[in-house]
Amino acid sequence: MCSLVQKYNIPGPRYTSYPTVPYWNMETFSGRKWKSTVQQSFNEGNASEGISLYIHLPFCESMCTFCGCHKRITKRHDVESPYITSVLKEWRLYCDLFETRPRIKELHLGGGTPTFFSPDNLKRLINGIFRNADHADNYEFSFEGHPNNTSREHLQTLYDVGFRRVSFGVQDYNEFVQRAIHRVQPFEKVKEVTDWAREIGYTSIGHDIIFGLPFQKMEHVEQTILKTKDLMPDRLAFYSYAHVPWLKGNGQRGYKDTDLPTGEEKRAQYEKGKRLLAEVGYHEIGMDHFSLSGDTLYKSMQSGALHRNFMGYTASKTQLMIGLGASSISDSWYSFAQNVKSIEEYQHLVENDIIPIYRGHILTSEDQVVRKHILNLMCHFESSWAGQDMYFDKLNEVKDRLREMETDGLVVVSENHIDVTEKGRPFIRNICMAFDVLLHRNKPETQLFSMTV
Incomplete structure (x- = not known):
């Protein structure tokens, strides 16, 4: 090996899309063509399967250096309400393209840190989305929660508006590794939020674990997997750290290549983790994902319905996926489009009734x-x-x-x-x-x- x-x-590439973003052809793309493919895809799929929504909530209170997402680091929470106003306005701009009310099959809150937002503001966001939409049959709503700032009120509020799946970013339980990636959270905190989610009634709880992190050793991965077995989340993302220090604003220049495990060490970490997970009943799903047999991800793999898009692996396919919020990427099946990354530019365009895309690709x-x-x-x-x-x-x-x-x-x-x-x-x-x-x-x-x- x-x-x-x-x-x-x-x-x-990690192939959450094809063509991958660096190979999008802007010469053949236009906002007019994008809207046309959105309408085409909506007309073909809304009635039969519904559509998917991804909402990017970009704010974080601190920088995690393993993260490659577009985010804004701030402790000011007065940014929440204006941003939600913009997202809901963007959603109305899309709804104006549709001849009938959209039926939402999948809805995912990503980031950034979605639980940066208060429970009341998250409730306002979801209720605002459904003023212009209906629930599709067998819908699935999910969100990403930071164990350090996800409260029981967050979990209860989102459960009450239809969420049944939550994923918590764990990464690694070793404190030295946590300090290197600026993500210190004790096992007890992850256990607390996992227990809360189960008590409230969430049917799918996921943990994200990363191998190949700075200063991470084999014993750290083993320790993290063994602690994960104590909690038995329904699904796991167990994936390789992406070292991309050339991207601006991710903080990865704070450690050297020699601080990272070698390729052989990373593969050994993955193989050991996979064996430990298999021993307690986790099934490998696609690339870097695992689930218990009762989870929808495993069932979709068994039935042949497993799908992959910009949100990663999903239990079902919708032809149209709309991304709302700064930097979000949308997929009409016939084309891709990405929103502007600057929050200020995003809000300015939406306020002027412009769908805030800045690049895309017609397949x-x-x-x-x-x-x-x-x-x-x-x-x-x-x-x-x-x-x-x-x-x-x-x-x-x-x-x-x-x-x-x-x-x-x-x-x-x-x-x-x-x-x-x-x-x-x-x-x-x-x-x-x-x-x-x-x-x-x-x-x-x-x-x-x-x-x-």
Whole structure:
């Protein structure tokens, strides 16, 4: 495994979209085209499956250096109400595009720190969204909670407006590692909020754990997994720290590359953690995710409904996903669009009745087929091009790129099908890169992505 880690540990996308953001074509994109694809997708999917909403709440009281999200560090809570006003105005601008009331199937609050906002303001946000929308059948609402500032009132208030899933960022329980990433939170605090969520009635509680953090050793990962077993969250994100110090504002320049575990050490941390999780009943879901058999994520994998988008893995697919808030990314299935990142610019545009996007991409027919293959690989570890609708011109080049991976035992490729082996699952990002025709057509001259291992 070590030699494979050395061979395949290269910069690569995490494929929450295809094409990935650096390869979006702005020359063919426009706000008019974006609105048109939103309307098309809404008309095709709203009645049958509903739509998804992602709401970006960007404020945090302190900087966590492992985080690559767009955020604003502040202790001023007077920013909450004006920001919610802007988000609700943006939502109305989208609703004006629709001929019927939207039915919301998925709603996720991300950040930043959603629980930076007071319970009353979060309730105002959700109630404001549903003044112009209805609940779809079997809807699922979720939010990300910081264990240090998620109160029982937060959990109860969001439960009362329909939330049944919450994920808590744990990262690592070792205090030295926590101090390095500026995220100090004791196990007792995580246990408290997890217990509160269960008592209130949340049906899916998740924890996020990271391996490969600065100064993190194997014993730290083991300790974190063993403590996690004491709480048994319904699902886990157990993923690799993304070291991207060239991005502005993430604080990762505060430690050196030599402070990080090597690629081999990171892979060993992951394999050990995976074994420990399997011993107590967690199932591996796609890439870097695990769940118990009773969770909707596992059930969706079993039924073939597992999906991946800008929110990560989801238990079902909606054709239209609208991102609200500064820096949010939306997906109409036919195109992508991202909002401006500056909070002030975002609020200014919305106040002037302008949907606040600043870049996007209209998917070509080739993009749409490649996207399906990458989704299949990410969600099901297989794909097929037996049907004409899954064929694309560069397929022979993809097969050429897969040959060495097949020799290394990572994949099995037949005339019309690819299967990822158990040995190949840790390298799923590399396997997807073989299909990424835009990446190979325009190889970056500078590093854009985190390392794949």
